[in-house]
Amino acid sequence: xxxxxxxxxxxxxxxxxxxxxRAKGFFIVDSETEETEYLDNRVNxxxxxxxxxxxxxxxxxxxVSALVTxxxxxxxxxxxxxxxxxxxxxxxxxxxxxxxxxxxxxxxIEQDY
Amino acid sequence: xxxxxxxxxxGGTGKTFISTNLAYIAADQGSVHLFDLDVEEPNAHLFxxxxxxxxxxxxxxxxxxxxxxxxxxxxxxxxxEYHAIISLATTTMVFPELxxxxxxxxxxxxxxxxxxxxxEIGKIHRSDTGGLHLxxxxxxxxxxxxxxxxxETKTSVPQEAQINIYDAPPGTSCPVIEAVKDMDYIILVxxxxxxxxxxxxxxxxxxNQIDRPYGVVVNKSQAGNNLIESYCTEHGIxxxxxxxxxxxxxxxxxxxxxxxxxxxxxxxxFETLLQRIRERMI
Numbered sequence: 001x002x003x004x005x006x007x008x009x010x011x012x013x014x015x016x017x018x019x020x021x022r023a024k025g026f027f028i029v030d031s032e033t034e035e036t037e038y039l040d041n042r043v044n045x046x047x048x049x050x051x052x053x054x055x056x057x058x059x060x061x062x063x064v065s066a067l068v069t070x071x072x073x074x075x076x077x078x079x080x081x082x083x084x085x086x087x088x089x090x091x092x093x094x095x096x097x098x099x100x101x102x103x104x105x106x107x108x109i110e111q112d113y
Numbered sequence: 114x115x116x117x118x119x120x121x122x123x124g125g126t127g128k129t130f131i132s133t134n135l136a137y138i139a140a141d142q143g144s145v146h147l148f149d150l151d152v153e154e155p156n157a158h159l160f161x162x163x164x165x166x167x168x169x170x171x172x173x174x175x176x177x178x179x180x181x182x183x184x185x186x187x188x189x190x191x192x193x194e195y196h197a198i199i200s201l202a203t204t205t206m207v208f209p210e211l212x213x214x215x216x217x218x219x220x221x222x223x224x225x226x227x228x229x230x231x232x233e234i235g236k237i238h239r240s241d242t243g244g245l246h247l248x249x250x251x252x253x254x255x256x257x258x259x260x261x262x263x264x265e266t267k268t269s270v271p272q273e274a275q276i277n278i279y280d281a282p283p284g285t286s287c288p289v290i291e292a293v294k295d296m297d298y299i300i301l302v303x304x305x306x307x308x309x310x311x312x313x314x315x316x317x318x319x320x321n322q323i324d325r326p327y328g329v330v331v332n333k334s335q336a337g338n339n340l341i342e343s344y345c346t347e348h349g350i351x352x353x354x355x356x357x358x359x360x361x362x363x364x365x366x367x368x369x370x371x372x373x374x375x376x377x378x379x380x381x382x383f384e385t386l387l388q389r390i391r392e393r394m395i
Contacts, residue, residue: 050196050211057190057199075208083201 001065010038012097018070022053040059077113118293122312124283132280142242143275152250155194189218260291299327305338321344328353
């Protein structure tokens with residue numbers, strides 16, 4: 001399955017961006033193959049309105065099943081829930097590598113929206 | 114008819130003090146409409162406690178998606194500047210709080226799956242107090258569509274008055290522009306504090322863009338404090354009136370009194386202010 005991380009850049013060593021709607025980008029890992037892809041989120045980062053709902057749609061359309069981030073607002077949360085994307089919030093400051101390890105060990109708590 | 118707006122940038126400088134008193138003395142000279150456009154926290158009615166004559170709800174369009182017709186291709190999502198309509202693989206979701214009622218999704222949906230729904234964004238109250246007609250816009254808590262309600266409030270009175278006074282919201286963003294954009298004269302109320310000066314400068318920059326005549330009222334002025342005077346001299350802006358920091362004015366105002374009705378010398382100052390504005394508009 002695909003796991004998305006809100007990220008400051010396209011590398012395992014980049015920090016998690018704790019913002020969701022206005023995250024710099026999304027670092028996506030396929031947990032079976034560990035192949036990665038990166039979606040730039042500049043279009044939403046600079047949006048005047050609706051960055052959350054639009055980012056949520058981008059994540060859903062990318063076929064992501066789980067999202068690891070700082071915090072998701074209620075509108076974006078409802079889009080992700082409807083799209084069946086599980087949200088793991090409250091990650092705090094960590095690299096993507098550290099966050100991914102925690103995710104694989106089941107140490108992150110799923111948030112309900 | 115003349116239209117005068119009272120704006121400030123910084124909150125708490127005395128917009129409502131100026132606009133209620135100006136409306137009060139103007140009502141002796143002709144018919145007056147006082148519009149309270151501070152729709153997120155209207156308070157001019159506190160000074161005219163007569164019973165509300167009528168209230169009406171203001172509604173705006175929001176799209177309603179017919180799930181049986183929608184094919185979730187997402188044209189609506191592509192055209193929505195505000196990301197208020199989100200198309201997923203099997204569902205299309207609408208977020209009324211984000212919607213700006215542009216009708217784009219409704220017009221461009223290829224399957225005609227979207228129809229007009231409505232949501233209430235606020236109310237407009239009207240009351241009469243002698244020759245003065247008060248029109249208040251009141252935004253629903255949590256709503257963000259202040260400019261729409263301001264626009265509706267400004268145009269909600271069928272008959273015209275000789276003098277229209279508009280109590281604008283604080284700040285320098287969209288709601289303020291909506292309130293002041295078509296005025297004959299704009300009064301910028303400020304106070305001699307660093308924050309008052311900072312926001313006055315923002316407001317001056319804003320009004321220079323819309324090119325309407327304006328002048329500054331220094332409220333709560335203090336002898337020896339020339340903060341605002343220096344700025345206005347440097348930028349060639351006229352100070353059209355001053356009201357001194359005075360505990361008696363503050364006390365009467367805090368009791369909900371029209372200060373001009375209590376203190377004759379304040380009344381004279383407002384009469385002079387109105388006369389000056391009339392002269393500036395010719």
